[in-house]
Amino acid sequence: MSTPAIEAPARPQKPRPAASAYAGLLAAAVGLILFFLWSSTSTLQLDIGVARLPLYPILGALGVFAVLALCWRARTGPLTALGALAVIGVTWWGGSGIGFTLAPLWEDFDRGWPIIQEFLDPSWGFIWRVWDQWVVTLAMAVVATGIGCSVGLLLAMLASPVSSPSKPVSQAVKAINSVIRSIPDIGYGLLFVAMLGGTAAGAGEMAGILALIMFNIGIIAKLTGETIDSVDKGPLEAADATGSTLLQRDRIAVLPQILPGYSSYSLYVFELNIRASVVLGIVGAGGIGSTISVQLSHFNYSNISAIMIALVIVVLIVDYVSLTIRRRIT
Amino acid sequence: MSDSSSKTPQNPPTPGGESQPTTGQYKPDMLDARPVKPSKLGYNIALLVLGIVFIAAISATGADWGRLVQLPGNMVNYFTLMGQGVAQPLTAEVQQHWLSAFDNMLESVQIAWIGTVVGALFSLPMGFLAARNMTPLPLYVVVRFILSVIRAVPEIVFAIAIMLPIFGLGPLAGALALGISSIGTLSKLISEAIEGVDQGPLESARASGATQVQMIRWAVLPQIMPEVIAIWLYRFEVNIRASAILGVLGAGGIGSLLSALFGVRAWDRIGITLVVIVVVTIIIDQISAWIRHRVIHGAPKKEARAARERDDSDGVGVPPAGAHPI
Structure with a gap:
């Protein structure tokens, strides 16, 4: 959005949240990613040529950083951002705990289809x-x-x-x-x-x-x-x-x-x-x-x-x- | 009664004033009679019908009420057994029982959480589609109908009919069944929150030429977000209880453990499991209630003012005036 150049008092801008608080959040994010690496039981790996990285922790890490960046851009308070990180952490914990996957939807659909047909x-x-x-x-x-x-x-x-x-x-x-x-x-x-x-x-x-x-x-x-x-x-x-x-x-x-x-x-x-x-x-x-x-x-x-x-x-x-x-x- | 009212002056001239005796004897007329009690006939009839329905229902259940006689004795018996189970000394075996109950409860919490996340992801867009002020009428009617069907179907039906055949017996099937059935309630509550937003920000966003998406982002979301988060958390509490139900079908978690234990009548372990359920559920309820309160009513009193000033132009942290706890 382009704003017309007006000399009169500049639009009040909401100050960015304290950078120190976000540095702390970054540390929390790193801790969370370490937790992902530690708790991941999946053997799926991502081949990037130089090294092979565990797939799910990498996805989790990307998610964590994306949420942090979004919170920073939206100028969310540090407490809310911490809440968002906590939600990701709990979701990871729950998802890995119950072995979350959507693969059966296309892999095992044939097995379930006769039953659904009866329904x-x-x-x-x-x-x-x-x-x-x-x-x-x-x-x-x-x-x-x-x-x-x-x-x-x-x-x-x-x-x-x-x-x-x-x-x-x-x-x-x-x-x-x-x-x-x-x-x-x-x-x-x-x-x-x-x-x-x-x-x-x-x-x-x-x-x-x-x-x-x-x-x-x-x-x-x-x-x-x-x-x-x-x-x-x-x-x-x-x-x-x-x-x-x-x-x-x-x-x-x-x-x-x-x-x-x-x-x-x-x-x-x-x-x-x-x-x-x-x-x-x-x-x-x-x-x-x-x-x-x-x-x-x-x-x-x-x-x-x-x-x-x-x-x-x-x-x-x-x-x-x-x-x-x-x-x-x- | 009449002597006290005779002292009060009559302000409006009454139509029947000429019939009023002037010799001190006061006769109340239509206008200063006490208001007549409204008829309670409808209310009483409703109560009577309720009573008849209740009594008819008691006989229609075909329940054997005589069995209630032996209930107190049985209860004392079994509760003693359960109490002994809880109070027995912590040998390695008993410790194992506590741990397995706790592990199963955590699995139930995981199922409930994933179910809530799945439901939450779908419920926000569905909520917008089901809100009358955001959606054209044909789409609104269709979405509303789908939602009310989802709400009418108990989660166990989703589990038996769709999830178990494809995903097999396991926690994942339970979580997805909870997720789908959460969509119905969540979307309905969210759509009601959206319909109740303050029109001011919407109008000003429209006046400044905002597109539909910008209006949602800047005028609607900031107003409803606290309420939406509270709704999601509330559903999480509900889902913890519901995941126990799916466990009985074999979806894992505390329900599976409970039904297995009841199958062999292991009353001491049942006692341990029930204690774990009560404690974990109450702790999670308390945390969730605290977060909900914090999200809806904002920071505690002394910080509230500062927080309001801080969040003024952003709006994400400002609770709507009409927000009410669920």
């Missing part, structure tokens, strides 16, 4: 044959949402300093919430199936509901807790001024404020439950997932494909319905 030819009749499992799945989702969201609301109320009886209670419940939230839904599924018995023992639905409840409590307690933290303080003060007890204050000043958000989260959790029940069924909790699991063990891919199409349709419908309800609530 592209779903057996439509199968969709209606498993409708009772769909009913069970939806019912499980409803029950788990109802119970999980109620307990979650209670825990969120106890966890937020705004509505909690005391600080120790709030801290303790917060810790419990993060423990509940950190175990994935599949972990709960395995746990309850092991404790109660799975579909084979006739307890799959119960185990699935319990797993979904724990899963819901974690999400609702987190989301609602954040909403409670940010409620308008005015009604709280008014309730305090009229001498209300904690329960009255929570009922009159907090609950009405969080109700729209809370209902919307509950609907969101309901959608999540339908998706999660697929996974839970595979580990032995009931619902449509157990059907998928059976078909998967028979390598009956066209039936699985039919179920998955039905799943997408059910999720889209639930998505649409809950979107409509959410629009009316909020």
Whole structure:
């Protein structure tokens, strides 16, 4: 871009970030490249005539320097540039850890193509044959949402300093919430199936509901807790001024404020439950997932494909319905 | 009630004023009656329907509620076993168990990270294509539809249907399945951030003759970048949990270990693994929450002013006024 020559006060230029900070970043980059060289397990090499260099560390080094140069040109602060370097480092670590490659896409595509073809030819009749499992799945989702969201609301109320009886209670419940939230839904599924018995023992639905409840409590307690933290303080003060007890204050000043958000989260959790029940069924909790699991063990891919199409349709419908309800609530 | 309201002067002359007795007896008319409580009929009906649906659902699950009776006993039993597993002295074998749980958890984190990176790479351009203020209508409709289909499909479907046949059982298939399914949510959230940008910078960029690309670079990206980074990090947290799900299918990571352990009912090792999951997940959540907060709200208070002045003309570091934590 050419700027016309104007004598009047020169355009203010953003100063370049401190060169010393970037020198430090350069040192960090060199350290990162050494880490690449050290951790690289690939034997692929780049022949440049005079020497043979390991391919992936060289690519990584080019990436590092490119990012540094870009940050310098865009006048990014040193901290942000350090963040960018960290992202590259973690990506290298993850990528080499799981052996990232896209080669199977063209090398092994023929092996997977017959299976994908079976998926592209779903057996439509199968969709209606498993409708009772769909009913069970939806019912499980409803029950788990109802119970999980109620307990979650209670825990969120106890966890937020705004509505909690005391600080120790709030801290303790917060810790419990993060423990509940950190175990994935599949972990709960395995746990309850092991404790109660799975579909084979006739307890799959119960185990699935319990797993979904724990899963819901974690999400609702987190989301609602954040909403409670940010409620308008005015009604709280008014309730305090009229001498209300904690329960009255929570009922009159907090609950009405969080109700729209809370209902919307509950609907969101309901959608999540339908998706999660697929996974839970595979580990032995009931619902449509157990059907998928059976078909998967028979390598009956066209039936699985039919179920998955039905799943997408059910999720889209639930998505649409809950979107409509959410629009009316909020 | 009526004696207190009789003292208040009536400012507007009421239409029914002539009927008001002047002999001290006050009779409230339409205008100074208390406001009528709005009807709660709709609300109550909704609650009633919800209750009926809930009860119907309880019976429709066909779950054996009697089994709940034996649950507490079983729980105490198994949790004791797990607790003993966690608390047992660190012999070489037990150390091996802790290390293998930790290694598997790190592999899950790697799967989740690569999945998030793959999703993030695609989500930024897709987000622009799905934002109404950046894209012509036909393209917008098509992209939105594709995104909502991707969002409706659970990641496990991508894993079973597309990734496992081609990439085989392994962490790579899991990472790519997570990556594809991340695109849906990420692009939607990013497109919403783009639609919510402040119009001012866009207008001034357009007024100075910027091309579409220049407008994106100078008017849109600086506004949305903090929010976008927060969205990506949030998805990383979600993906850590999701990678456990794919592990059960055999994609490696903590999910594979867990399902293998549950297969042989090794409760002591299950306890160890669950502790590792909880600790690592909480640590990563905390770090991610801290970065998200830092990115959205900028530097801590005392530095905030200096930082704002420093970043003034660049804009990359300035959080948008309406930015909210996710």
